[in-house]
Amino acid sequence: MLRWKRIAENFISIHVGKEYNGEPYYWTTFYYYKGLIVDTGCPHAAEESLNFVEKKKLDANAILLTHYHEDHSGGAYLLKERFDIDVFAPRKSLEILANPLEVPAYRRTVWGQPKPIKANPLKKEMELDRITVTTIETPGHSFDHVSFLTENIMFIGDLVTNPTPVIMKKEEDCIDLIDSLKKIMNLDFETAYGGHGFWDKNGVKTTLNNLEKLKEKVDVLWDKGLSVERVVEKIFSNVPEKVLLMEEMSESEWSRKNLVESLLGMRHKPHQ
Ligand SMILES: [Zn+2]
Numbered sequence: 001m002l003r004w005k006r007i008a009e010n011f012i013s014i015h016v017g018k019e020y021n022g023e024p025y026y027w028t029t030f031y032y033y034k035g036l037i038v039d040t041g042c043p044h045a046a047e048e049s050l051n052f053v054e055k056k057k058l059d060a061n062a063i064l065l066t067h068y069h070e071d072h073s074g075g076a077y078l079l080k081e082r083f084d085i086d087v088f089a090p091r092k093s094l095e096i097l098a099n100p101l102e103v104p105a106y107r108r109t110v111w112g113q114p115k116p117i118k119a120n121p122l123k124k125e126m127e128l129d130r131i132t133v134t135t136i137e138t139p140g141h142s143f144d145h146v147s148f149l150t151e152n153i154m155f156i157g158d159l160v161t162n163p164t165p166v167i168m169k170k171e172e173d174c175i176d177l178i179d180s181l182k183k184i185m186n187l188d189f190e191t192a193y194g195g196h197g198f199w200d201k202n203g204v205k206t207t208l209n210n211l212e213k214l215k216e217k218v219d220v221l222w223d224k225g226l227s228v229e230r231v232v233e234k235i236f237s238n239v240p241e242k243v244l245l246m247e248e249m250s251e252s253e254w255s256r257k258n259l260v261e262s263l264l265g266m267r268h269k270p271h272q
Pocket of ligand 1: 072
């Protein structure tokens with residue numbers, strides 16, 4: 001299913017998801033901005049997304065991807081093929097986009113299996129038809145994640161998904177994520193448009209503060225000698241049912257334990 005919103009002149013948010021009982025399992029958002037398509041929704045919605053772009057007669061000149069995840073890259077292969085336009089993605093994503101891994105069953109249900117995409121590497125500054133886009137490396141949510149700044153608008157992919165996280169995906173690196181949020185806070189923008197919501201600068205700041213406070217709490221307990229499991233019990237014993245359900249459904253690809261381990265730096269790899 002697909003919903004869309006006009007944000008401003010030549011600026012549209014497009015929300016897509018696989019329908020289940022009249023509701024999407026989960027929404028993912030991509031954008032049309034002055035000739036650019038920023039992210040592309042999930043594989044299940046690829047045809048619907050293409051039909052929308054065609055029907056609205058959006059003048060698409062290029063596709064930019066913030067990271068390789070299937071709910072952001074899933075429609076790129078069809079849009080590229082239909083409009084004969086280039087897909088630009090982080091250099092680090094090119095290999096995995098061309099040879100996507102088989103995603104776990106729950107993600108195949110919710111988003112779909114991604115198809116191979118041939119993308120070109122993003123440059124730091126790009127002149128694209130009507131606008132200039134700056135690419136900022138913002139790893140953390142994934143190893144390859146970038147954000148885009150154009151005029152006073154930020155496209156942040158999944159840099160912020162939940163301002164008060166209680167659960168995290170296994171591949172996420174909170175140390176990098178905190179650094180990336182700090183980097184973004186130094187830039188001049190009004191609104192950050194992401195894959196799962198919009199945030200003003202204060203919203204981004206709140207997310208950063210919450211993560212830093214949570215890290216402090218986790219560090220104190222860890223320094224007292226508590227195990228990761230005990231830290232999880234201490235901080236996250238009273239969580240909504242849906243958090244537990246998500247842990248179970250994803251076979252702990254998403255979990256509170258991942259969040260604690262990530263905050264402790266266990267997912268952090270030194271950069272080359
Ligand atoms: Zn993602």
